[in-house]
Amino acid sequence: MSLVEIIFWFLSGLALISAIMVLLSKNPVHSVLWLIAVFFAISGHYILLNAQFLAIVNLIVYAGAIMVLFLFVIMLMNQNAETEPRSKSTWIKLAGAIAGGCLLIVVVAAVRDSENLIQNIGGKAYAKTAVTTHGEIGLIENLGRVLFTQYVVPFEISSVLFLSAMVGAVVIGKKD
Amino acid sequence: MNIDWILVLEKFILIAVVVFASLGIAMYETWGERKIAAILQDRRGPNRAGPFGLFQPLADGLKLFMKEEIIPNSSNKFLFVLGPSLAMMAAMMTSAVIPWGGTITVFDRQVSLQIADVNIGVLYIFAVVSLGVYGIMIGGWASNNKFSLMAALRAASQAISYELAMGLSLIALLFMSGSLSMRQIVENQMAGDWGGFLGWNFLYQPLGFLIFLVAAFAECNRTPFDLPEAENELNFGYHQEYSSMKLGFYLFAEYINMFISSVIMATLFFGGYDMPFFNEAAHADWGNWLALIGTVALMAKVLFFIFLFMWVRWTIPRFRYDQLMDLGWKKLVPLALANMLITGAVVLWLESK
Amino acid sequence: MLNALLLMKQELAVVAIIFILLILKLGKDRSNVTFLNIVNTLLLLNVVAGFFWNSEGVLFNEMFRTNPLMILEKNILSLGTLIISMQSYSWLKTHKHVPEFYILLLSTLLGMFFMISGGNLLMFYLGLELSTIPLAAVANFDLTKRQSSEAAMKLIISSAFSSGLLLFGMSMLYGTTGTLIFSQLPAALNGSDLQIFAFVLLMAGFAFKISVVPFHLWTADVYEGAPVAVTSYLSVISKGAVLFVFVSVLYTVFKPLAGAWYNMLFLLSLLTIIIGNLFALRQDNFKRFLAFSSIAQVGFILIGISGSSQLGSTSVIYFVLIYIFSNLAAFGVVILVSAITGKESISDYKGFYKTNPVLAWILTIALFSLAGVPPTAGFFGKFFLLMAGAAKANWMLITIAALNMVISFYYYLRVVKAIFMDKNEQPIERVAMPLMPRLALYVCIIGIIATGLVSYVYDYIHSLTAPF
Numbered sequence: 001m002s003l004v005e006i007i008f009w010f011l012s013g014l015a016l017i018s019a020i021m022v023l024l025s026k027n028p029v030h031s032v033l034w035l036i037a038v039f040f041a042i043s044g045h046y047i048l049l050n051a052q053f054l055a056i057v058n059l060i061v062y063a064g065a066i067m068v069l070f071l072f073v074i075m076l077m078n079q080n081a082e083t084e085p086r087s088k089s090t091w092i093k094l095a096g097a098i099a100g101g102c103l104l105i106v107v108v109a110a111v112r113d114s115e116n117l118i119q120n121i122g123g124k125a126y127a128k129t130a131v132t133t134h135g136e137i138g139l140i141e142n143l144g145r146v147l148f149t150q151y152v153v154p155f156e157i158s159s160v161l162f163l164s165a166m167v168g169a170v171v172i173g174k175k176d
Numbered sequence: 177m178n179i180d181w182i183l184v185l186e187k188f189i190l191i192a193v194v195v196f197a198s199l200g201i202a203m204y205e206t207w208g209e210r211k212i213a214a215i216l217q218d219r220r221g222p223n224r225a226g227p228f229g230l231f232q233p234l235a236d237g238l239k240l241f242m243k244e245e246i247i248p249n250s251s252n253k254f255l256f257v258l259g260p261s262l263a264m265m266a267a268m269m270t271s272a273v274i275p276w277g278g279t280i281t282v283f284d285r286q287v288s289l290q291i292a293d294v295n296i297g298v299l300y301i302f303a304v305v306s307l308g309v310y311g312i313m314i315g316g317w318a319s320n321n322k323f324s325l326m327a328a329l330r331a332a333s334q335a336i337s338y339e340l341a342m343g344l345s346l347i348a349l350l351f352m353s354g355s356l357s358m359r360q361i362v363e364n365q366m367a368g369d370w371g372g373f374l375g376w377n378f379l380y381q382p383l384g385f386l387i388f389l390v391a392a393f394a395e396c397n398r399t400p401f402d403l404p405e406a407e408n409e410l411n412f413g414y415h416q417e418y419s420s421m422k423l424g425f426y427l428f429a430e431y432i433n434m435f436i437s438s439v440i441m442a443t444l445f446f447g448g449y450d451m452p453f454f455n456e457a458a459h460a461d462w463g464n465w466l467a468l469i470g471t472v473a474l475m476a477k478v479l480f481f482i483f484l485f486m487w488v489r490w491t492i493p494r495f496r497y498d499q500l501m502d503l504g505w506k507k508l509v510p511l512a513l514a515n516m517l518i519t520g521a522v523v524l525w526l527e528s529k
Numbered sequence: 530m531l532n533a534l535l536l537m538k539q540e541l542a543v544v545a546i547i548f549i550l551l552i553l554k555l556g557k558d559r560s561n562v563t564f565l566n567i568v569n570t571l572l573l574l575n576v577v578a579g580f581f582w583n584s585e586g587v588l589f590n591e592m593f594r595t596n597p598l599m600i601l602e603k604n605i606l607s608l609g610t611l612i613i614s615m616q617s618y619s620w621l622k623t624h625k626h627v628p629e630f631y632i633l634l635l636s637t638l639l640g641m642f643f644m645i646s647g648g649n650l651l652m653f654y655l656g657l658e659l660s661t662i663p664l665a666a667v668a669n670f671d672l673t674k675r676q677s678s679e680a681a682m683k684l685i686i687s688s689a690f691s692s693g694l695l696l697f698g699m700s701m702l703y704g705t706t707g708t709l710i711f712s713q714l715p716a717a718l719n720g721s722d723l724q725i726f727a728f729v730l731l732m733a734g735f736a737f738k739i740s741v742v743p744f745h746l747w748t749a750d751v752y753e754g755a756p757v758a759v760t761s762y763l764s765v766i767s768k769g770a771v772l773f774v775f776v777s778v779l780y781t782v783f784k785p786l787a788g789a790w791y792n793m794l795f796l797l798s799l800l801t802i803i804i805g806n807l808f809a810l811r812q813d814n815f816k817r818f819l820a821f822s823s824i825a826q827v828g829f830i831l832i833g834i835s836g837s838s839q840l841g842s843t844s845v846i847y848f849v850l851i852y853i854f855s856n857l858a859a860f861g862v863v864i865l866v867s868a869i870t871g872k873e874s875i876s877d878y879k880g881f882y883k884t885n886p887v888l889a890w891i892l893t894i895a896l897f898s899l900a901g902v903p904p905t906a907g908f909f910g911k912f913f914l915l916m917a918g919a920a921k922a923n924w925m926l927i928t929i930a931a932l933n934m935v936i937s938f939y940y941y942l943r944v945v946k947a948i949f950m951d952k953n954e955q956p957i958e959r960v961a962m963p964l965m966p967r968l969a970l971y972v973c974i975i976g977i978i979a980t981g982l983v984s985y986v987y988d989y990i991h992s993l994t995a996p997f
Contacts (some may be wrong), residue, residue: 056299059307060306064302064339071314071332111723139295153593160639164663165666167666168665172678
């Protein structure tokens with residue numbers, strides 16, 4: 001296996017294990033730390049696809065800012081096991097397990113079909129619909145150019161979204 | 177699977193040199209801090225342990241090692257140890273993208289004195305600075321002490337507020353340099369007249385430099401922004417419960433942060449490894465000596481900035497928390513935005529001429 | 530250039546109103562009443578201006594499309610917003626944050642406009658987010674009540690989760706088709722398993738916003754906790770906008786998958802109608818009651834959508850218009866009573882007729898229309914929906930729907946009985962109706978009666994949906 005494949009499998013395993021540990025940790029601060037590990041693994045995947053800007057911005061925004069806010073809330077709320085509600089009944093756990101299993105079967109069936117999405121050109125595998133191995137678009141210069149010419153309307157709308165979210169947050173949080 | 181072992185060895189040596197140099201410089205920063213404090217306060221400072229007190233850091237280090245390791249009983253043990261480790265790791269990781277000098281030739285191999293020349297260098301520094309907040313927060317939480325927690329939360333909110341101003345002030349700089357790679361920024365500055373001096377960015381971005389300087393003070397938790405670790409506020413802040421080497425890690429992490437912030441300021445605004453009034457391009461035949469001159473120039477600038485950090489510490493009184501937040505959000509962020517607009521307008525006008 | 534501006538005229542009008550509100554807010558202090566008068570006038574101008582200078586076209590590389598049908602849909606939403614704004618007059622008169630309320634509400638309206646006009650999955654997603662997040666902030670506007678914060682919290686967390694599912698579906702759709710643009714998607718869809726999975730996730734995102742069972746669990750609690758004006762906005766405008774987009778997307782973009790979504794809609798509509806009715810039978814809080822009744826109404830709409838023809842889309846748009854009038858009439862009465870007396874449960878409304886005859890009649894007509902009693906418009910709406918649903922000759926579906934209509938009669942008429950026939954020791958005292966809510970209620974009642982009897986409305990909508 002080439003080095004890229006080894007790194008891919010390692011990062012995927014790390015992401016999955018960290019995600020499962022987020023759910024299984026008893027301590028909420030541990031859950032946040034595992035979630036940060038998930039974000040690092042995902043940024044690693046982005047770097048493998050040569051989307052450097054996306055990888056770093058993922059770290060700055062998600063792992064650096066949003067998780068800090070999560071930690072703020074958790075630390076100020078100070079939850080411990082006594083204040084947690086009673087664990088759910090066995091029937092609901094059983095129903096959850098069955099539903100999760102069905103979802104797994106459906107996803108596996110759907111993804112098995114994805115072999116049709118690969119075409120072989122000259123011995124190497126390429127995707128039929130999306131460009132995956134020529135990774136110039138992830139570089140910040142090209143990304144900026146596309147973002148500000150083709151996708152400028154969604155960009156501006158997201159700025160309106162931020163403004164209204166801030167207005168809403170200030171109205172809720174103001175103390176008078 | 178073929179790995180270029182020589183490349184790995186070369187990077188490994190570079191990393192080792194940078195790490196040990198950072199630790200050494202951090203150690204002697206403690207000595208420098210006490211000496212400069214003494215000079216400013218009209219006294220002598222440490223002068224017992226060796227000539228001019230030069231072995232004082234070794235004595236301090238030994239003392240810290242020998243102290244008893246206290247881990248509070250009801251704290252979360254894993255997180256308690258993780259806090260200072262995260263702080264130290266974030267402090268060290270930043271040095272990966274800084275260009276320490278030009279390229280040297282070793283055994284017919286061009287080795288560039290930079291561990292990783294990614295073309296998103298500046299963003300990488302932001303990412304690592306954002307991660308540095310975690311060391312403080314987790315340390316404060318794991319102490320199981322309400323005062324440490326409050327101090328840690330204050331420190332974290334201060335850090336994230338000033339990160340924003342730092343980032344915004346750098347955007348105007350990026351308008352001018354057109355690239356995020358640190359080496360590219362330094363080389364753009366080296367191309368100026370007067371041996372590179374007129375290319376230095378602080379001449380073209382004075383306001384940006386000032387905002388970045390203030391934000392760097394806040395990120396390193398240095399006076400006048402050192403509310404989180406003040407002794408008479410909130411009982412010595414988030415490292416109250418720490419002793420021995422873990423406290424040592426926190427203090428060291430702060431000094432390494434100071435060192436790295438100085439290097440970044442020197443690289444982005446003061447030309448990095450450019451020796452002013454000295455035309456590097458004309459003397460390319462000097463080879464490795466040229467890179468050495470560059471590194472010496474960088475270190476001189478860094479020493480000046482470290483001196484500035486310590487000078488300001490003993491000059492300005494501490495800010496109150498609400499004054500600090502007010503400065504960060506209501507004054508620095510609008511100033512940085514205005515700076516960005518003006519720079520953008522000027523760059524577009526110059527390009528259209 | 531002027532052409533482009535005219536194409537976006539409704540969005541620009543809303544943006545202009547938001548700007549004016551910002552300037553007014555940052556200017557000198559005004560009393561709430563002045564502010565409310567100004568805002569309602571501006572919204573009225575917005576609705577009126579929507580009927581002139583209409584044109585058709587595509588902008589920004591297919592990110593924004595408009596045609597007369599979309600303009601009509603946006604006008605319907607603006608009209609609904611105006612009615613809600615007029616009805617919340619008495620509640621807002623004493624509120625501390627009136628400008629922010631309108632800025633947030635109009636931001637959601639802007640988001641809905643972009644969602645309806647979007648020509649690209651990305652624009653659709655951004656419009657959806659812009660229409661959800663300020664709503665969660667507005668749901669908290671009863672700042673002194675805890676239930677309001679709980680409602681806002683539930684709304685934002687559940688909508689974040691559903692957005693996550695939606696994005697997963699959209700990313701897989703992009704991965705398998707290679708394009709995000711609506712006009713190019715049908716050609717690239719080949720019905721593979723992965724695409725159907727992506728489509729199911731997309732449907733989950735839609736179904737959350739229109740409160741289809743089993744994605745309805747947020748509805749009752751959020752409707753109960755939020756302020757009544759916000760509840761009426763959520764139940765009518767938010768649902769209506771997403772229904773418009775749902776119909777348009779299903780019929781144009783996902784036509785190749787028609788077999789797949791017909792079965793899904795069949796099952797979902799059955800579940801929705803049955804469960805909505807069952808839960809509505811037991812409610813005492815008026816807002817919760819209206820929440821479950823709206824879930825049942827959406828079930829009917831899904832039957833209409835599953836008809837998959839021009840009749841289907843016409844009947845859905847027609848029904849949304851009627852639904853706006855009837856629901857807002859009912860909510861209008863509840864807003865007035867709740868603002869002045871604070872009483873919200875059905876048992877408090879016993880003997881309402883004795884003290885407030887006019888309001889009682891308005892509420893009765895609204896409930897008749899929701900139930901589907903002729904000659905109110907609700908009857909015609911449901912009639913056309915069932916006709917559209919019968920296009921695929923699935924008689925079991927229609928029969929079950931008709932039976933559930935009878936069940937819904939029970940719980941709507943139970944309220945009417947409480948108003949007219951039950952005795953109450955402490956009836957709700959006489960509620961004074963200021964001018965604006967009174968106007969809004971009269972407009973709703975005229976709408977309920979006229980939309981059913983004046984056939985021009987239905988024919989006009991039918992002519993616009995010809996492309997489907």
